[in-house]
Amino acid sequence: MIDTTGAAPPATEPALFRWRWAALAVILLGEIMDMLDSLVTTIAAPTIRADLGGSAATIQWLAAGYTLAMAIGLLTGGRLGDLYGRKRMFLIGAAGFTIGSLLCGTAVSPGMLIGARLLQGLAGAMMIPQGLGMMRRMFPPKELTKAFGAFGPVMGLSSVAGPVLAGWLIDADFFGTGWRMIFLINLPLGLGAVVLGAVFLPPGREDGHGSRLDLVGALLAALGAALIVYPLVQGRELDWPAWMFVLMAASGVVFLLFARHELRRQRRGADPLITPSVFAKRGFSGGLVVGVVFFAGMTGFALTYSLYLQLGLGFSPLKAGLSQIPWSAGTVLGFPVAMAMQKRGRMALQLGALVMASGVAGLVLTLQVAGTGVGPWQLAPSLVVVGFGMGLLMAPFFEIVLASVEPHETGSAGGTLSAVQQLGSALGAAVLGTVFFGLLGGHVATSSDQDAPALRASLAAVGVAPSGQERITAGLRACGHDRSTAKDQAKNPETCVRLESDVRAEAAAHPRSAGRIAAIVRSSALHSAKTGFGAAMKITLWIVVGLLGLTFLIAFLLPPRARPEDEAEPAEETAPATA
Incomplete structure (x- = not known):
């Protein structure tokens, strides 16, 4: 607990602040594990299916299962930290992620592997949200910006390293483990996060968060998301029986029940899972739609493009991973340009969507001209443009979407936005993966x-x-x-x-x-x-272009820029924590 009365702080406070940079390193380690595991299966999926068997739906579930579980878990992950302590929940999440990684690495069937991926996603959703709250407690205002600034390079490098690391580990086949090493490598990382977190992360709980967890709301949200994702992944394999469409319709009914439950809970004076008032703000509601459409297109593109490189062109996992470096490099280049355009706000985001769409269209042209002999160097220029546009779009996205949210709604809105981002990714893997495989035959x-x-x-x-x-x-x-x-x-x-x-x-x-x-x-x-693979890929890429064009249009619902007064909010919130 932080003392704001002016009395001397508890004896543990100096140690807490003294180890704040070490604690930040632990938080970043958790982010690295999450980022790597959200990317590695796009490279490893063909090798995994060749070893364990399974259908095209298996490939889709390896990506969609993780992000769907993450989306569901993020709605409650932050609140669990409020209730039971952020350090405790971070350690439980890191331990769960490590156990999930071990189960992935020792899986003997597609079902076991997908189940372990779901466990990873849920554990990651318990671990990741705790970092922000702990950082606001640990760092004085003048250092908080520097601490947040570490996330950009770490996430950028992880996005570059993920596909390359996966390809290298599969090709290297250490100790005969093959693809399993992409998960087993998390064991020392996860154990390190648990041990170092126990030593360096700040203890204690936040004040004013004694409310009970909205379990009914969490279950309704999870059911609604599963009812839409499951048919999209399995429908093609089961020849689209009528009951699949019934499930998708039922998803809408469940989300309506969820909204009604949240409103009733708020009227009773209990804390809802999601504060209903945030949806009354056009900028935030529009931002959720932008997030679903954009992240669906981005994740669907990443999955199908990796499948095309390996199954269509015959690239090895390592070659496929190395071939995606221009995309990641473009993203890293786009972030600082977006920061320089910070005052442009929504305009920078929309420019990013257009640039990214032009890069994807460039890939279509490259495939058309080069044909079946296309190679990594021919694809690289368009991939750099795709990544650059993605960096322009993603850098201002969260800030602009949250601009219209009131300070007391920020926690709920931020968690909802992150969950919707993951749900969009799950939908992208489901929908574009289904389209791609449906066109292929x-x-x-x-x-x-x-x-x-x-x-x-x-x-x-x-x-x-x-x-x-x-x-x-x-x-x-x-x-x-x-x-x-x-x-x-x-x-x-x-x-x-x-x-x-x-x-x-x-x-x-x-x-x-x-x-x-x-x-x-x-x-x-x-x-x-x-x-045939090239033809299916070109149509899929045109769908991605369409999704990016839709992202550009929906972005007009967002406010032109973030509120100037938002810049002062972190200082106000962290002022009591100044040593």
Whole structure:
């Protein structure tokens, strides 16, 4: 408890402030673990599915499950710190995250891995919100800005390191662990966060937060989010049964019940999970929509682009991770430019959306011109533009959205905005992942049709009869379609088994050309797959461009800039904590 009466502070206060920079390092360590684990599966997902099996939905759940659990947990994570102490909840969250990482690293099935990812997300949501409250207690006003300034470089470097680290660890295959090391590396980090946090983080609870936790509200919010994300991920795999659409409709009903419950709770004088009055402010409500649309597009792009690099172009995990460095580098460059444009407020955010959209459109043009031979260096310029625009947009986003919120609503509004950011990410992985995989089978088949004349000519040149040409051509089309849409990648589709049999039969009939026949079929199959992946990726990228354009338009609901008086608020809030 902080003494504001003018009396001498408790004996623990000097030690608390003396270790504030060490405590900040612990808080940043927690942020690093969260940032890394939100990014690594976009690189590792194809390797994980190849090892454990599972469908395209497995890949989507690895990303969407973590962010969905984080979104649900963030609504209560900050309040738990108010009730039971921020240090205690940080340590519990860090320990839970470490246990979740161990379970991920030792998973023996897709279901176990997805469940462990959910645990990671919930634990991270318990750990991350505690940092802000502790920092406001630990740092005097003149140092608080410097402390917050450490987050930008750390998060920027983590965004660069995440994909590269994942690719390197998978390719290095330390001790035969393969992809598992991307999770097991969290064990020393998590244990360090727990031990160092126990030593350096400030103890105690905030005053004035003795209210009970709104468990009913938390359960309704979690149910509403799950009812919309689950059908979006699983619907394509289950051929969109009618009950999937019933679940999505039920999600809206549950969120209406949640809103009604929160209003009733506030009228009774109890603290709601989310302060209802924040939704009456156009800037904040518009900001939530902007957050959902933008983060859905950004996360969906990150997931599908990584899948395209590995499954479509055949990049190794390390090469795919290194190929995304220009995107992260552009983001790091965009942040300081956005800070220099701070007075522009909303204009900087909207400019970022347009710049990012132009970069994504540039990727479409690059894929169109370079075709199946596209390489990392050809993709790099557009990726830098994408990252630069993202930096311009993200730097002022939270400040502008929270500008219209009253000081007493800031805690609830900030937690809600962070939760909506994670929900948008979960929706992006679900929706764009479903679109991408839904397009894939048809485009691979279309590409096979386009390649069929060249395939027949090549087979004829090595002596394959017309009947054999037709069997192989039709078989290659069916196999490509079925393999790209297979629900279980560990099982070879029946059409592919028949194709392999037909190729062996022709090879036996033409022993001198056996090797060439097999090579011709492999080359045609590879070209059709790459072309099909490229076509699906281009359509997905155009959807991302559309989402960014929508972000630009919805941003007009935001206030032009943050309130000037907001700059003084941190000093007022932390004044009692000055040593």
